[in-house]
Amino acid sequence: MTLLSIDWFFIIEKVLLISGVLVLSLVVAMYSTWGERKVAAWIQDRLGPNRAGFMGLLQPLADGGKLFFKEEIIPTNANRFLFVLGPSIAMLVACMTSAVIPWGDTLVIAGRPVSLQIADVNIGILFIFGVVSMGVYGIMIGGWASNNKYSLLASVRAASQIISYELPMGLALIALLMLTGSLSLKDIVEQQRHGLWNVVYQPLGFFIFLVCAFAECNRAPFDLPEAENELNGGYHLEYSSMKLGFFLFAEYINMFISSALIATMYFGGYAFPYMDKLGLDPNMVTILGFVALFLKTLFFIFFFMWVRWTVPRFRYDQLMRLGWKIMIPLALVNMLITGALVLARQH
């Protein structure tokens, strides 16, 4: 299996897929900002952006373009290298997570099976877990490099929060792993395709994962690190132009990926009811599957926003108590109950 005897079609196929996924994530992220404002407006009974383009649809493009042309400011006291490194890592991590998510089943193009998953590795969940936990570097480095008290405080908060919620998240995933026996996301989806969605077996696990996902993405009600009124905007206080954009984008991409992940792990991913009984062309099923996954993901993105404008922000001590004293024991209990039930069923 050397690189010389490589299948070039495979490379091209993967390159196209990667570009597709990256563009998709960016577009979704961009329009999430628009969505966010629209949802907020809707919930608060106002209009939201409506000037740039139809229903303000060009607003994200304008925002993005503006970021490019803003002045790049690096404070004199900051560590220049780390200052640039911070947002880069945040963005990089956000872009890497999508690699193991199965966006759909296999397409057959010109007799060639083309998987809609960039890489089907047997440790998919762990990969995501690993990459996501790198994300804290971006925040930490960015906050520290700014040499600003607010930034530093925010980044320390963020780091504490993220690592605290990683524990219950990991435990919730262990319960899932006990059920599926596989860490490959593809397998997990395939199992759900032929059976019930995992949320049925793992309601508690789903809930824990969902809460943790909120905390991991620094989304309200856990958006302490960027609490505007106490921290002047948090760890990206000193940032401007596209570096600020990266931090913001990364957050939205993370939200997108988290939603996709929740959909994949607990809601069947690209599977939808009766998909194997419709008698459609396999390619058609695959495309429908992708659409199904996308819709589920959009729903969760909406859910993220919905919560943001519904639930007030937690206090930091409440946040930590929830994470350590409620989520961790809950996740442990969930794991043990899952294990016991699976064993009981086996015998």
Place this chain on the structure above:
Amino acid sequence: MPVQYYIFLSIALFCIGVMGVLMRRNAIIIFMCIELMLNAVNLLMVSFSKMWADAGRVDAGSAQLFVFFIMVVAAAEVAVGLAIITMVYRNTHSVDINILNRLKN
């Protein structure tokens, strides 16, 4: 890839770690070098595990378990070590181990 590559890589990492421990003066960096040594060992352990598994040893998995234990112990050391370094820092406002020689006698 032949296992020798892994051995050489690990030994190289290990030696970098050892040199770091012996030459650096910053307690945190020394500590990171120690971690590097442990990780070099982990890598080597896993490669040996693979090597013996290929050679047909049925219990080659034990080396991978060993790696788990090394990680656990490393974590415990991280916890204790960082606490100690913090304590020293709070008292001396420095993590330079040369400061320790001042404390002698």
Place this chain on the structure above:
Amino acid sequence: MNALISTALSGVVLMFVGLFVRNKQHIKFFAIAAILIAFIANLAQYPSVEQGGYIMYGMIEVTKFGVLFNAVALGATLLYFLLSGSEFEKVGEHVADYFALIFFILAGISLATSFSNLLMLFLAIEIMSIPQYILAGADKKSLKSNEASLKYFLMGSFSTGILLMGITLIYGAAGTFDISALGLGAESVHPLALCGIILMVFALSFKVSAVPFHFWTPDVYDGSPTVFTSFMSTVVKAGGFVAFLRMFHTSFAGGSISGHWTLILSIITAATLILGNFSAVFQQSVKRMLAYSSIAQAGFMLFAVVAMNNMGTQGIILYSAAYSIATIGVFAVLMKLKDYTFEGFNGLARKEPLLAAAVAVFLFSLAGIPITAGFFAKYFVLSAAIEHGHILWLVIIAVLCAAISVYYYFRVIIAMYFKQGEPEVEPVSGGFKAALILAVALVLVLGLFPNLLLCWM
């Protein structure tokens, strides 16, 4: 096995005792009760191993030797608690936690006496080491304590790295972690294993502070709170030796290569003896002197490892008992004094005859004067080396060093008995005196009838 379980559980229990019991005296009683239970539980296992040991899950081998050594370690700790248990309060707030950490160390020691797998060796060494890093730094305000802790930690984890590399290389050569199946005593040894063994020797020497890997010892022992130095330099060090001994005896015994190891180890031993003794001579503080003397005593215990025979195995048990009891006793009295220098002992015999007499007996024991346990301890390790046959030069060095050791041990006796002075001594309780007399009695009884301990072997 019982010792392992009971000490580990006791550790956990004491952690929680600290949460719920406020009175520090009560915590001490809890600890003493726990160690008594562990001691009895350990002895209860003796009948089952009397005829021969057994291996559990390929990880732990319960042997007579292990049970006996655990008994010594637990007994010495019991004595330590009785003598110095109330000193814990002076170190800091977290008395129960200190006790708990000591129990965890004991769990590590009992693992070190019974491992049959390199994984367990590694764990044993780490379980023994990590709590020590904390104990060394327990006096958080003292810069010396901080220094000791940091130094010990850095050096300790460095040696852990080396130990692990050694284990890994041996695994690479042998394909197993089972110490009895390593086959390192065979005619030809894989070069990887050779490197591995050397690294392991280095790392273990580090843990038992053998020269040239001893440099951390004096500073650490000097800087740590005295009450913990007392424990670290005795029971824990002996535990390290047992790990060393077990590893070497099981894996290398009877092999044709043992000649090479004997040479390397002999050189280490000789260096340890010479350096430990000569450095101890020049110390002004008794605490520091004891630190160096612990290096010197380590040299004697290394004999047992070098000799690799039955005599050595018995010797290490007796040596551990004799050395631990005596050193714990000296430290216990030392802690009652304000001044840790030799001058601080001036005239102690007049002011506190009992304390002085006890210290004198302990120092006799450390110096190896007959009718104290220390004599037979030295006798056994020297016998082991002489029986081995090829290291007589080492034996001669050892006795020369033993004569030097008299010099610094007797400095304390001279100060106590032959010099005038008004030492500042804290008032000692009746319980303390009783425990001290118990320790003296133990030293003397073991010195007269060492077979009381060895008949169990």
Place this chain on the structure above:
Amino acid sequence: MLTVLLILIPFIAGLIAFGLKGSGPKVLGMISSLATVVLAIGSWCRFRTAPDSLNFVANWIPQLGSQFRVGLDGMGVMLCLLTAIASLLVFITIYNRNYEKANAFYGLMLLSQAGLTGVFTAFDALQFYIFWELALIPVYFLCSLWGGEKRIAVTFKFFVYTFLGSLLMLVGIIYIYFQTPDHSFSWASFTSAALNPDDQKWLFWLFFVAFAIKMPVFPFHTWQPDTYEQSPTPVTMILSGVMVKMGLFGVIRWLLPVVPQGAAMWSDVAIVLCIIGIIYASCIAMVQNDLKRLIAYSSIAHIGLMCAAIFANNEQSLQGVMVQMFNHGINIIGLWIIVEVIQNRLGIKNLDQMGGMAQKAPRMAIFLVIISLANIGLPLTNGFIGEFLMFSGLFQYNHWFMAFAGLGIILSAVYTLGMIQKVIFGEGNELTETTTDLRPGETLALSLVVIMIIVLGVYPKPMLDLVSGTSDVVSKLF
């Protein structure tokens, strides 16, 4: 059992003495030493009728093949008697002195007596070693607590010297132990161990150094004059009267029979060392101004002669040495008693400041003369027979050695007579004017010494008979 009692009585008395107050320790010490003298004489009688009944064996450390094995042969009986008499004499002499912390003083004295008896009765090598060390500890404390100004450094040197020596011996003992056929420490096993000559070559030195330090033989003697000088005189009596005999005893009991080939190989070297020591010590003694040091050096010279005679390798010289061990002990104790008296009266040790004491203390002067002559080895005193036998033995071995050793006798006469002259004759000074004669206790002790000197000088046969058995056994094994 008799033998065990010889050890146990002083041991228990010593322990009890620590707890007594006032004159209790004194009385106890007297009683105990009297009892041991009686017992020692009793064991002498027993030895003539049923020697085997003096042996006692009990289990001690069976795993090691070590037993509590005590016994007495002729030499043992003689030395036990010497020990008992020596401590009796010491206690009589110092009965009127009041020592600070008398309980500890008497306790330690008695303990050292127990240790010494233990050494002389041990027939198990490990036990021998243990008693060897144990005899040292009380003496060390005695010297350091009640000694002169420089006592701490000096006695410490003494301790480290002897301790080092004995550790070397321990190595030798353990080595031989592994060579014994039955892995036992008993004397019988040791003498029957098949040691090859190469081993004996170095084993000899391990033992010899230990014994040589104790005796002391040149060049291991440097601790001795200082220690004798700094120690309180009662302790010096024990040291020079009994303790140095441990070295000689060790050579006869444990060195010659156990490593005979080694001893044969090195005997010339040993004798040369001894002779150097004799001449060297005598020369120093001649120019010595300090009374205690003078006697100390004379002791080195005498011991050197005895040691040389041991290595002369024949029955006659051995017999001579053993007799001389006893007699030298008696004589030197006598000398020390007089030194003690002088020091007690004058408070000085410097010979130049003395003189004319014959007028003020005539009894003391007479005793001094008799004892000194005995020390030189004048016929009809006890010193003669031993020296005669030793010289004839040495003569048989090598004329030249005999000639050089004979020089020692002449020199000994020179400095001893010089000392007598300086102490009791000549002009008195204001210091010696104040002196008083012997007190009853001192007179009693010195009379006992002189009686023994004369009786044994005139009729040495019982002594010779007593030790002939031992010398026979040893010279055959050798």
Place this chain on the structure above:
Amino acid sequence: MHIKLKTSCTRRRFFSFRLVKKDNILNPNRFDIWSTYSIFAHSDNVFIGKLMYTETVFLSATTTPFSYFPIVLQLIAALGFVGITMLATHFLGPKRKTSDKLINFESGIEQKGNARQPVAIKYFLTAILFVLFDVEVIFFYPYAVNFRELGWEGFTAVLMFVGFFLCGFIYITKKGALKWED
């Protein structure tokens, strides 16, 4: 310090990949899939012993290093995207720097002291506890993969482990390590 902590935990995850293995052949029956995950054959030993001394297959052919190749491609793509964007924004934006603009923003008031001061020990404690508990959590991963084979016996062992886990947890809680409101 946080940075260091994160290194150790991330590294751990990457390494733990190697233990977990699965058979990539899909089986339509999900309950049968489970049986194909037998990494460790059955044996009579107890938990740890079982893990250590039973037959194990590692890194089976279905997952080769090559499976990770697309991830490398994606990494290159992401790096390219980030790098180009960073460069572009560097050159595109205007540059009108003044010293006031380049000092740190502290709500408009004058800057006081250095920002890089030690933060509350609580954060540090959280990080340490995270490391410890996360490491305990990684022990569940191999167990979760194999727990069917280990059966109830393994389950009791894990219950014990969880028991100790909880002991530690209760201990730190009682010690007030997680008390933020003070």
